[in-house]
Amino acid sequence: MTSAVSVRGLRYAFGDTVAVDGIDLDVEPGEIFGLLGPNGAGKTTTIRSITTLLPVPRDTVSVFGLDVRRRRIAVRRLIGYVPQMLSADGALTGRENVSLFARLYDVPRRERATRVDEAIAAMGLTEAAGRVARTYSGGMIRRLELAQALVSSPRLLVLDEPTIGLDPVARAGVWERIAQVRRETGMTVLVTTHYMDEAEHSCDRVALMHRGRVRAVGSPAELIASLDAAGPASLDEVFKVYAGDDWDEETKGLRNVRQT
Numbered sequence: 001m002t003s004a005v006s007v008r009g010l011r012y013a014f015g016d017t018v019a020v021d022g023i024d025l026d027v028e029p030g031e032i033f034g035l036l037g038p039n040g041a042g043k044t045t046t047i048r049s050i051t052t053l054l055p056v057p058r059d060t061v062s063v064f065g066l067d068v069r070r071r072r073i074a075v076r077r078l079i080g081y082v083p084q085m086l087s088a089d090g091a092l093t094g095r096e097n098v099s100l101f102a103r104l105y106d107v108p109r110r111e112r113a114t115r116v117d118e119a120i121a122a123m124g125l126t127e128a129a130g131r132v133a134r135t136y137s138g139g140m141i142r143r144l145e146l147a148q149a150l151v152s153s154p155r156l157l158v159l160d161e162p163t164i165g166l167d168p169v170a171r172a173g174v175w176e177r178i179a180q181v182r183r184e185t186g187m188t189v190l191v192t193t194h195y196m197d198e199a200e201h202s203c204d205r206v207a208l209m210h211r212g213r214v215r216a217v218g219s220p221a222e223l224i225a226s227l228d229a230a231g232p233a234s235l236d237e238v239f240k241v242y243a244g245d246d247w248d249e250e251t252k253g254l255r256n257v258r259q260t
């Protein structure tokens with residue numbers, strides 16, 4: 001089966017700063033895959049490479065089998081992307097914001113109204129769709145941005161820190177909607193976050209990034225089991241181990257904690 005995203009030996013530097021230092025990743029079709037790591041780990045740079053926004057060498061990144069360097073436009077057609085910075089226009093209504101994206105993404109005119117309504121409904125914004133976006137809460141704005149990204153019916157939805165700055169109720173609401181869309185459409189979701197608890201509950205598999213490298217990949221349950229902790233552990237503890245001083249860069253293993 002062709003991977004939804006395949007990354008091989010990706011390295012990316014901004015001048016002397018090596019943001020991504022030779023990573024491999026495979027995201028399977030239909031899964032919610034979390035790219036986790038602290039600030040500066042290289043998550044956004046990885047995401048921007050996958051979404052064709054950074055010039056990466058040929059044969060390092062492909063999306064559904066299409067090389068992102070060679071087939072940039074075709075790859076863009078497969079992707080819905082919600083960047084970290086808020087992007088909804090506060091002076092437009094929710095529906096106008098989503099319609100704008102439908103036109104930008106070239107959704108055929110006769111399908112536009114239906115697709116806009118469906119995307120708005122999928123994000124639970126039908127009642128608020130006629131209000132200008134500046135009256136929305138932070139969680140509603142995030143869901144509006146998701147609706148904007150969904151209106152083109154992407155095969156891969158890429159979300160950079162979708163819950164950052166939201167209160168716990170709004171965060172749960174965003175994850176619920178993401179899970180529902182995946183359930184109903186089988187869409188692949190690639191998401192970055194540094195909230196370990198959210199990833200533990202919402203992602204099928206995660207990659208733990210630290211200083212430009214991927215230190216571990218697996219389901220949250222597998223990674224937690226690999227800790228061999230005496231009591232109940234969490235993904236947060238897994239990350240502290242993999243990103244902490246117990247990591248031995250030479251052996252690519254842990255010094256003090258047994259790995260399975």
Ligand SMILES: Nc1ncnc2c1ncn2[C@@H]1O[C@H](COP(=O)(O)OP(=O)(O)OP(=O)(O)O)[C@@H](O)[C@H]1O
Pocket residue numbers: 014017018019020037038039040041042043044045046194
């Ligand atoms: N445009 C840029 N110019 C120079 N350095 C950059 C640029 N973008 C990122 N970097 C550097 O590359 C490294 C990785 O950054 P990146 O944004 O990919 O990390 P991140 O894991 O997404 O962090 P955050 O959670 O803060 O977004 C950091 O050291 C960052 O300062």
